[in-house]
Amino acid sequence: MQLAIVTGIYPPDIGGPASHAADLRSALRNRGHTVEVVTLADADRAARSDGVIRLPRRWPWPRRIVAAARAVVRVRPDVIYGVGMHETAALAAILARCPLVLRVPGDHAWERAWRLGLTSLSFEEFQRARGGTPRVRLMRWMRTWAVRRATAVIVPSEYLAATVRRWAPGIQAQVVRIGVAGNQWRCQQRETRRGQLRAVWVGRMVGWKKLDVLLEAVALTSGVELKLIGDGPERGAVATHIERLGVGGRVHLIGELPREHVAAHLAGADVLVLASAYEGLPHVAVEALACGTPVVAPAAPWAREVVADGETGVLVSEATPEAFAEILGRLRDDVEWRSTLARQATARAGQWTLEAVVDRIEAVLRYAVRPRAVFVGKGGLEPPGSLRSKFEVLARHLKAAVVSVRPPGPVPPVPLRVVAFPRRPKVAASILFYTMGPVVAVALAACRRGVVVCQSPYEGAVVQGFRWLLPKGYRPRVLVEVHGDWRAASRLYGSLLRRLLAPAADRVAVWALRHADRVRAVSAEMERLVREAGYAGPVDRFVAYSDFAHFLDAALAPLPEEPVALFVGVLERHKGVDVLLDAFAGVLGRIPAAELWIVGEGPRRAELEAQAARLGVWRQVRFLGARPRAELLALMDRARLLVLPSRSEGLPRVIIEAMARARPVVASRVGGIPEVVEHGVTGLVVPPANADALAEALILLLTDRNLAERMGREGRRRAEARDPSREFAEGTARMAAWAAGSKR
Numbered sequence: 001m002q003l004a005i006v007t008g009i010y011p012p013d014i015g016g017p018a019s020h021a022a023d024l025r026s027a028l029r030n031r032g033h034t035v036e037v038v039t040l041a042d043a044d045r046a047a048r049s050d051g052v053i054r055l056p057r058r059w060p061w062p063r064r065i066v067a068a069a070r071a072v073v074r075v076r077p078d079v080i081y082g083v084g085m086h087e088t089a090a091l092a093a094i095l096a097r098c099p100l101v102l103r104v105p106g107d108h109a110w111e112r113a114w115r116l117g118l119t120s121l122s123f124e125e126f127q128r129a130r131g132g133t134p135r136v137r138l139m140r141w142m143r144t145w146a147v148r149r150a151t152a153v154i155v156p157s158e159y160l161a162a163t164v165r166r167w168a169p170g171i172q173a174q175v176v177r178i179g180v181a182g183n184q185w186r187c188q189q190r191e192t193r194r195g196q197l198r199a200v201w202v203g204r205m206v207g208w209k210k211l212d213v214l215l216e217a218v219a220l221t222s223g224v225e226l227k228l229i230g231d232g233p234e235r236g237a238v239a240t241h242i243e244r245l246g247v248g249g250r251v252h253l254i255g256e257l258p259r260e261h262v263a264a265h266l267a268g269a270d271v272l273v274l275a276s277a278y279e280g281l282p283h284v285a286v287e288a289l290a291c292g293t294p295v296v297a298p299a300a301p302w303a304r305e306v307v308a309d310g311e312t313g314v315l316v317s318e319a320t321p322e323a324f325a326e327i328l329g330r331l332r333d334d335v336e337w338r339s340t341l342a343r344q345a346t347a348r349a350g351q352w353t354l355e356a357v358v359d360r361i362e363a364v365l366r367y368a369v370r371p372r373a374v375f376v377g378k379g380g381l382e383p384p385g386s387l388r389s390k391f392e393v394l395a396r397h398l399k400a401a402v403v404s405v406r407p408p409g410p411v412p413p414v415p416l417r418v419v420a421f422p423r424r425p426k427v428a429a430s431i432l433f434y435t436m437g438p439v440v441a442v443a444l445a446a447c448r449r450g451v452v453v454c455q456s457p458y459e460g461a462v463v464q465g466f467r468w469l470l471p472k473g474y475r476p477r478v479l480v481e482v483h484g485d486w487r488a489a490s491r492l493y494g495s496l497l498r499r500l501l502a503p504a505a506d507r508v509a510v511w512a513l514r515h516a517d518r519v520r521a522v523s524a525e526m527e528r529l530v531r532e533a534g535y536a537g538p539v540d541r542f543v544a545y546s547d548f549a550h551f552l553d554a555a556l557a558p559l560p561e562e563p564v565a566l567f568v569g570v571l572e573r574h575k576g577v578d579v580l581l582d583a584f585a586g587v588l589g590r591i592p593a594a595e596l597w598i599v600g601e602g603p604r605r606a607e608l609e610a611q612a613a614r615l616g617v618w619r620q621v622r623f624l625g626a627r628p629r630a631e632l633l634a635l636m637d638r639a640r641l642l643v644l645p646s647r648s649e650g651l652p653r654v655i656i657e658a659m660a661r662a663r664p665v666v667a668s669r670v671g672g673i674p675e676v677v678e679h680g681v682t683g684l685v686v687p688p689a690n691a692d693a694l695a696e697a698l699i700l701l702l703t704d705r706n707l708a709e710r711m712g713r714e715g716r717r718r719a720e721a722r723d724p725s726r727e728f729a730e731g732t733a734r735m736a737a738w739a740a741g742s743k744r
Contacts, residue, residue, distance in 0.1 A: 001033045001369065004077035006068065006092065008040055008084035019259060019283065020103065020178065021083045027358040036075045038068050038092075040085075046071075064088070069095055079369045081361075084108075086146040097447065099151040099368040104164055105280040109139040114207060115233060123208070123278040127163060147171060151368040154361060156281030159301035174364050177306075178286040179357030197224045197332040199296075200269040202262060202284040203276075205232030210275040212241055216321035217275075219245040221328045226273070229254045229262060267291040270338060271331060274303070275319055281306055289313075290353075292346030294338070296327055312345040371739035373398040374476075376441040376463065377455020378433060380404030381411055381420060386547040386629075391416045393545070393729050397736035403441045405433055417444070438462035442476060450476035451739045457486050457509035457516075464515055477517040479735065482526045483544065484650035484671055488574050510534060518738060520731070522651040523672025540738075542731035546653040548724045550629060551660035556716070557637035559662070559709045563594040563702035566639035566663075568632065568654045569646075571602025576645035576668065578604075578611060579691050583645070585615045586695035591702055596621045596643075597635060636661045640708055641701050647688050649673055656724060659715035664708050666697045682715040 007021040025035045041047070041054035046067065048054070053071045055064060065088045072080060072092035082089030082102040093100035110126040113119040113136050121129055132140070144167045147153060152172040155161045161173040199218075203209055211234065218226050228238065228251065235253070242251050257265070262284075266272060272288035274297040285295050285306050295313035297303040307313040314331075316323045331338050373394075381387065381404045391414040394400040401417035411418060419440055421433045438452075442463055445452045452467070454460035460480040467475045486509045487502070513519060513535045520540045521527040527539050565584075569575045577598065584596050598608075598621065605623065612618040627635065636642070642658035644667040651672035655665050659676075665683035667673045677683040684697040701708045 001028075001365065002076065002078045003028060003033055003035045003365065004072045004075045004080045004092070005035060005037045006039075006072060006080060006082045006085050006089040007037065023179070023354050024081075024358060024361060027354060028362065031358075031362070036077075038071045038075075038088075040064065040068075065091060068092070072096060079365050081365065082146075082150075087142050090146040090149040093149060100149055101152050101154060101365055101368050102147060102150045103154045104147065104160065105156060105283075106160065106278070107143065107163065109136075109143040111206070111208075112139055127166065144168065152364050154364060157302050157305045159305065160280045172367075174360070176357060176360045176364070177352070178281060178283050179352055179354035180287050180290045194333060194335050195223050197328060197338075198227075198268070198270045199224060199273045199328065200227045200229065200265050200271075200293075201273055202229045202266070202287075203232075203274075203282070204230055205234040205238055207234060208277045209234075210277055210319065211238050213275040213319060213321050213324060214273055215241050215245055215247065215251060217324035217328060218251055219247050220321060220325035221332065223332050224250065224328050226251045227254055227265060227269070228252065229257055229265060231256045263287065263291065266293050269293055270342075271296050271313075271328075273324070273328070274298070275324065276300075277319070279303070286352050289345050290349050292342055292349055294341035294345050296324070296331075308344075308348075311341070312348055313341060367396075369740065370397060370399045371736060372400075372445055372447055372450045372476075373453055373735070373739060374401045374403060374441040374445040374450070375453045375455070376403040376437055376459050377481075378405045378430075379455060381407045381418070386545065387412055387414050389547060389725075390545040390728075393725075393732055396729075397732045398739070401441075401444050403437050403444070405429065419444075434458070434462060439466055442466045442470070445476035446470055446474040447476070450474075451479055451735075452476050453479045453481065453735070454512075455481055455483065457482070457512040458505070460516055461508045461512035464512060477739070478515075479518045479520060479739075480513060480516040481542075482513075482519060482521045482530055482650070484522075484526065485529060485648045488648035520735070523675050525672050525675070526650055540731065540734055542735075543724050543727040544651065544653060545728045546656060546724045547629070548656060548660060548719075551633060551636075551657045552719065554633060556662055559705060559712060560638055560640060561705070562638075562640070563591050564597060564639045565594070565641055565643045565666075565698055565702065566597045566599065566635060566658075567643050567645075568599045569644065569652075570600050571598075571604045571608060573604065574646060574648045575600075575602075576647045576689065577608050579647075579689050579694060580643060580645045581608065581611050581615060581617065581621065582691035583694035583698060584621065585617050586691065587698050587702065588617055588620060590699050594620060594698075594702055597624055597639065598622065599624050599627050599632060599635060601626045632657075633661065636663055639663060640705070641666055641683075641698075643694075643698065644668065644673070645686075645688070645694055646670055646673075651676065653724075656719060656722075659712075660719040662712035662716040664701055664711035664715060666694070666701060668694075682711050682718060 005021050005025060025037060028035050037052045039054055040057040043054060043056050046055050055067050068088045069092040073096045077096060077098055079098055080089050080093050080100045086102050089100060110123055118133055118136050119126060147164060148168045152174055153164055154174050154176045155164055156178050158175055161175050164173045165171060201214060218224050239253060242248050266288050272293055272295045274282060279302040281302050288295055289312055295307045297307055297315060298319040299315035299317050303315055307315060309315040314327050316327055380402045395415045403419045406420040406423050421437060422429050438459060441452045452463045454463055457480055460478055464478050487506055510533045513530055513533045518538055519530050519535055520542045521530055522544060530539055567580060571577060587594050609623060612621045636658055642663050642665045644652060646668050649671035655676050658665055665677045667677050667685055668688040669685045670688050674685055677685055679685040686693040686697050
C-alpha cells in the first residue's frame with residue numbers, strides 16, 4: 001500500500017499528533033508499506049529527504065495548501081492519511097482521485113478560533129453555535145468540508161466520535177485509542193516518600209489546558225513539585241503566574257524536550273496532572289499510563305475513556321484549584337494509595353501498545369482503499385431475505401453498488417448503494433434495464449480502480465461497449481460471472497422471438513467473454529464452456545451466496561414415511577417442470593400415495609397446472625407458490641427428497657440446502673449438478689429431459705426409505721464439511737484483491 005501522511009509537524013518533540021504520525025510511519029514501513037510524509041518546516045525552501053517532504057511554514061496559507069496538495073499528488077498514493085492540515089489532505093485526495101482517512105484528535109476550528117481570540121465559547125458551546133465572525137464561520141465550514149470528504153475518520157474517543165458525527169452525519173467514525181511505541185516507555189520502580197509528590201504536566205501551553213488551575217492547586221499544597229514540559233503562546237502568562245503565586249521553587253518550566261527525555265520525566269514522576277477544559281484524548285496520558293504513572297485529570301468524558309478512576313488514576317469531580325489541591329495532598333501523604341495506583345497502571349500498560357493501534361489503523365486504511373465494484377444484473381436484488389448478510393460481506397471488501405431490477409417486495413435496508421430499475425411492464429422494463437443499466441454501472445465504476453461485475457455475458461457485452469466511451473484513465477475493468485449456460489437464456493426462456501435471436505445472442509455472449517478482463521464461474525462445467533468460447537484469461541471459481549447456516553443450524557427432522565417429492569425453483573422451461581410432471585404420472589402408477597410439492601412462481605405456472613390436469617395427476621401435485629425461507633425449511637423436512645429436473649443449471653444453491661436438511665437429491669446431469677450430487681451416494685443423477693429415467697429414480701427413493709435415509713445422511717455430512725458463506729467471502733476477497741491490483 002502506498003500511503004501519504006499529511007501532518008503539520010514532523011518529526012515530533014513531545015508527543016501529540018506528530019508523534020502519532022512518526023510512530024505509525026515506522027510501524028507501517030516495517031510491515032512492507034511505502035509511506036511518505038508531507039509536512040511543514042521552518043525553512044526557506046521545500047526539501048525532500050528519506051521520504052519526508054518539508055514545505056516552508058512561512059509561505060502564505062493558500063500557497064502552502066496548494067503546494068502540499070501537489071506534493072501529495074506526486075506521491076501517487078493509494079490512500080491519504082491526514083493527521084493534520086485536514087483541508088490540504090482533502091484537496092489532495094480530490095486531485096489524486098484516491099480515498100482519504102482523517103485522524104481527528106479535536107476540533108481544530110475551535111482551537112484556532114480560541115488561540116486567535118475570535119471566540120470565547122467553550123468547546124461544547126462552539127459545537128452548538130451557528131454564528132460568529134465570517135472568519136470563524138469559514139473555519140467551521142472548512143473543517144466540516146474536509147471531514148465530509150473523508151472515506152473514514154479515526155478519533156481517539158467515543159466522546160469525540162459523537163462530535164464528528166454531528167459535523168458529518170453518516171461518516172465512518174472509528175474509535176482507535178492511542179498507542180505508544182518503543183522501550184523508552186518503560187515502567188520503573190519509583191522511590192516514594194511521604195510528604196513529597198513529584199507531578200509532571202506535558203503539553204502545549206494554550207488557554208484551555210487550564211494551567212492556572214494547576215498552579216493555584218500547587219500553591220495550596222505544600223510538598224508538591226510540578227514540572228511543566230512544553231511550550232506555547234501562554235508560556236509568558238504561565239511564568240508570570242508562577243512568580244505571582246510565589247511557587248517558583250516548586251514549579252519548573254522545562255520547555256520542549258525530545259521524546260525520550262519526556263519519557264524519562266514521565267517514568268520518574270509520581271503522577272501526571274492535567275486540568276484541561278477540553279481534550280480529544282491526550283496522547284501524554286496514554287504515554288504516562290504506559291510508563292506505569294497514574295493520571296490525575298478532571299472527570300470529563302475524554303478522561304473517563306483513558307483513566308480508570310481509583311485504579312489507574314484519579315478523576316477530579318470539579319476542576320477547581322481546591323479540588324485538585326485536595327487530591328494532590330492525599331496522594332502526597334498516602335504512599336500506599338499512590339503505590340497501588342502505580343502498580344495498577346503498570347499492570348495495564350500493555351493495553352496501550354502501538355502494535356494493537358497500528359492493526360486497527362491499518363484495517364481502516366485497507367477498508368478505505370477497497371476497490372470500487374458495481375454489480376449489474378437483473379437478479380441482483382433477489383432473494384430479498386438474505387440481501388443484508390450477503391451485501392455486508394461485499395461491503396467489507398469492496399466499495400460496492402448494485403444496479404438491478406426491483407424485486408417483487410420491498411428492498412430491505414442494505415449497506416450498499418442500490419439503483420433499482422422498474423420491474424413492469426416486463427418487455428419495456430427489460431429494454432430499459434439492458435440499455436440504461438450498464439450505462440449507470442459504468443458511470444458508477446468510472447475511477448482508477450473501478451470494476452463492473454456482470455451477472456452474465458449479456459450485461460458484459462453492453463458494459464464493454466459503453467466503457468470505451470470514457471477516457472482511458474476512467475474506464476472500469478469488466479468481470480463477467482457465469483452462473484449457468486448462457487445459451488439457455490435465448491433458448492429456454494421467454495417467447496419464440498428469443499429462440500429466433502439465439503444465434504446472434506450466442507455471438508454477443510462469446511464476444512463479451514473473450515474481451516472480459518476476468519471471468520468467474522460457479523462450476524468446472526461452466527469453466528469448460530468459457531474456455532470453449534475462446535476466453536484465455538484467468539477464471540476464478542466462486543460460490544453464489546447462500547444463507548446456508550439457517551438450514552444447518554435448525555434441528556434435523558427424521559425422514560418422513562410419506563412418499564413426498566419436493567421441487568423448488570422458478571417455473572420456467574429451463575427448470576424442466578414439464579418433464580417432472582410427465583415423470584410423476586409414471587410414479588403414481590407404482591406409488592399411488594405419492595405427492596409432488598412444487599414451490600416457486602413463474603410465467604409457466606398456468607401451463608403447468610393445465611398439464612397436471614391433463615395427465616390426471618392434479619390431485620397429487622400441489623402448486624404452493626413462492627414461500628419464505630422458514631417455510632421452505634419446514635417443507636424440506638416434510639419431504640422425502642428434493643427433485644431438480646433442469647435442462648440447464650449452473651450450481652443450484654437449493655441442492656446444498658436440501659443436503660443440509662439430510663434429504664437426498666434427484667437431479668439432471670447438467671451444469672455443476674454432478675459436482676455436488678454424487679450419483680448413488682448423495683442422490684441420483686439422470687439425463688436431462690428424460691421422463692422415464694427421472695421416474696425410475698423417484699420411484700427408487702420414494703419406495704426405499706433406508707436408501708434415501710443413507711444418502712441423506714451422507715449429504716448432510718458433506719454439507720457440514722463445507723461452508724458456502726465462507727467460500728463466498730473468500731471469493732469476494734479474491735475479487736477485491738484482483739480489482740485492487742491495477743493502477744490506471
